[in-house]
Amino acid sequence: MSLPASTLSPTTSLARRNGGQILMDQLRAHGARRVFLVPGESYLPCIDALNEHRGAIEPIVCRQESGAAYMAEAYGKLTNEPGICFVTRGPGATNASIGVHTAFQDSTPMILFIGQVGNDFVEREAFQEIDYRRMFGPMAKWVAQIDATDRIPEYIARAYRVATSGRPGPVVLALPEDTLWGEAEVADAQPMAKLHSHPGAAQLEALKARLAEAERPFLLIGGSGWTAQAQAQMAAFAERFDLPVGVAWRRLECFDQRDPRFVGHVGFAMDDALRERLEHSDLLIAVGTRMGEATSEGYSWIQSPTPRQTLVHVYPDPEELGRVYHAELAINADVVGFAAALDGLAPDTSPRWADQTRAARADYLATLEPQPAPGPLSLDKVAASVDRRLDGQGCISVGAGNYALYAHRYVRFAGLGSSLAPTVGSMGYGLPAAISFKLEHPDRPAVCFAGDGCFQMNLQELGVALQYDVGLVILLFNNGMWGTIRAHQENDFPGREIALTFTNPAFTTLVESYGGLGEIVERDEDFDAAFERALAFAERERRPALIELRYEADGIAPGKRLSAIREAALAR
Known part of the structure; x- marks a missing residue:
């Protein structure tokens, strides 16, 4: 507002x-x-x-x-x-x-x-x-x-x-x-203009020199503080050098994924081809991201303290530079200052890795094809349908849980404000975050992906949606268990499931008590129409709409089944 x-x-x-x-x-x-x-x-x-x-x-x-x-x-x-x-x-x-x-x-x-x-x-x-x-x-x-x-x-x-x-x-x-x-009796303190830190001319020349020497570069973008202008400047830099671009774990809003140079979401559950490209990259340019445990998949594809890749690390806090990874070129700059400084940087010759960027993009596009799923309702197809319908509009929020992987994989996020996801992996975040987005952008759609356990941690904030006329859509993934923990349990203690299931309320009745709309979807062919009704209701009535997705619990993540995790663990 x-x-x-x-x-x-x-x-x-x-x-x-x-x-x-x-x-x-x-x-x-x-x-x-x-x-x-x-x-x-x-x-x-x-x-x-x-x-x-x-x-x-x-x-x-x-x-x-x-x-x-x-x-x-x-x-x-x-x-x-x-x-x-x-x-x-x-x-x-x-x-x-x-x-x-x-x-x-x-x-x-x-x-x-x-x-x-x-x-x-x-x-x-x-x-x-x-x-x-x-x-x-x-x-x-x-x-x-x-x-x-x-x-x-x-x-x-x-x-x-x-x-x-x-x-x-x-x-x-x-x-x-x-x-x-x-x-x-005291005077008010007036606000100061926001300060930005910028790279030096020598650092930009050093970056250009390393790009000139590279054979397999990769641009990894993350962190906070991005503006629309900074994102546009970073996209233009990637275009000039024809760089493959990935976003750090749950920083899906940091780059428009419809850009032909976007090649994937880096972190837990990423595609094998993307992981291999990162491991074999000879120049990693990390901008705004700490490359923490989730992005690095347990500090695996990039090693600490000395990475295999030549690392250029751009970060606004000098104490973070060198804290975990030794960078051959450390640049103390925030994302706005760094992106602005890149405007004058261009290659002297055509980049040698153009074919690699095209191949990486093709690999990413292949991951958008829904994976096989058990039962009559495919969560892969649900997420792909959401992507097609929203077409880069509005925001998708998530909390924590394997259900969020469907949005992470199949939705092509469109840059600034398109994703609200806690990198810390805290549960109960999705609904409050979606409400906050709608308060800020009342005329743009907000869709909250929520697991049945995650949703119940803050479902009382439906009262805020009711009180302040917030129309949003909640996709409620109902499998009656703490799914992420169950997957870990089957991997570490196969066949010994205990203490991870719960009995759910009637979610549709619950949202109706807050003046909202509730529907249950159990088959692929019913989702698109239900989603259209939910979006229309949220926009027209400015009330929450909830679609309860009832699906086969064996489908625990895109392309993954609990039964297969158990069998593999027992075989080990």
């Missing part, structure tokens, strides 16, 4: 204000348009201060703090601005911690505000008291407590700077009650 410029002008008065008023004035001055919260008495002055910002800052009242934190994290992914979340002390903070961890590992700008006991009660284990510096220290870029009302502007300005600079990430600020109820 865009707001008129007149509503965004910050408060400049030095009138005496309480801490809640000062804080909300700072958020408005820094461009906050939406805050996600679960109300608590510990920060009531902040809630009250929202009255002065009606039409400028939209409060989204969530049902549980993990849902609120996920929505804020998704907002950060979509806008490159900090997602703002407010929760109460103690239980509220612990519930919200999953969103902070997600923002940390996903490098997403986010600010979590937590109500706190007053300084007169601190260190007594007062009601719901926690030391948030110790609690959030390992999973946030900065954790602090604002103990003086007149320093609120200083802390908010720093929080925005820390959350968005270098490698983006979460900031946690605790708000003691006496700070919020206290009053001060």
Whole structure:
């Protein structure tokens, strides 16, 4: 939702204000348009201060703090601005911690505000008291407590700077009650222009020299902070050098996969041909990605500390460069600064690897053909149908689970904002993320892929969809078990299944109780029409539509069956 410029002008008065008023004035001055919260008495002055910002800052009242934190994290992914979340002390903070961890590992700008006991009660284990510096220290870029009302502007300005600079990430600020109820006459802190780091001329020449020497280069793109312009500049660079391009694990939105140079999603469950190309590449240009455990498939195709490939690593945090992998050329630059600098880089001769890029693209296109699946409903065909129908429009969100592999494999994501997926692999993310997308882009379709277990971790946020007229589509993958864990169980303890199944509610009745539409699909031939009805209902009624997919549980992932995993494990 865009707001008129007149509503965004910050408060400049030095009138005496309480801490809640000062804080909300700072958020408005820094461009906050939406805050996600679960109300608590510990920060009531902040809630009250929202009255002065009606039409400028939209409060989204969530049902549980993990849902609120996920929505804020998704907002950060979509806008490159900090997602703002407010929760109460103690239980509220612990519930919200999953969103902070997600923002940390996903490098997403986010600010979590937590109500706190007053300084007169601190260190007594007062009601719901926690030391948030110790609690959030390992999973946030900065954790602090604002103990003086007149320093609120200083802390908010720093929080925005820390959350968005270098490698983006979460900031946690605790708000003691006496700070919020206290009053001060203090000037507002004005926002600073966003800083970008750029490569040096010598580094660009070194990159060009390595490309001139290479025989089998590969461009791997990931990370956060991308803009439409940066993606276009990176695509133009790949075109000039005719480079095969892959996206890092769950960074599916970082490159338009309809581009003729896109060759695959790098990470867990990737295609064998893609893995072989990565292993035998002689020049790997990694831009914006840490190449963590998931992308590297357990640090296998790229070795630590010295990769077999010549590695050019571009990353905004200098502490990450050399942390896991030794790069022959390390470039400390963010994706926007690096992409802009590439505009002047071009090959002196035609690239020698053009045939390899065409072959890699053909291999990728072959993976879009649905794999054989057991039973009358093929999840492969379902995902391929979604891809055809959306045709690059809108956003697909997922949480964690093997069901997400169907979207990852068969949907051709169309760049910025087309995917919301937690690289940290946290469950319950898909529904809150889809809601956050629709709040930001109400006229674009949002489809949430959700496992039956994953969905039930945050299904209460359907209340947010009902309250704020959010029309989205949920594809509910119902196999009655924790499927990913079951696959691991069959691999490690074949034939000894226990403690991984559950009894599900009537999902269609559940969504109908929230004013939505529910349907059950059990056959391939019924899906397309049901999906059309769901999309039309979501757009027309601005309510959630859910399609419950009932399928043969033996089909655990694209081209994989539980029975085959068990047989192979028993044979070993």
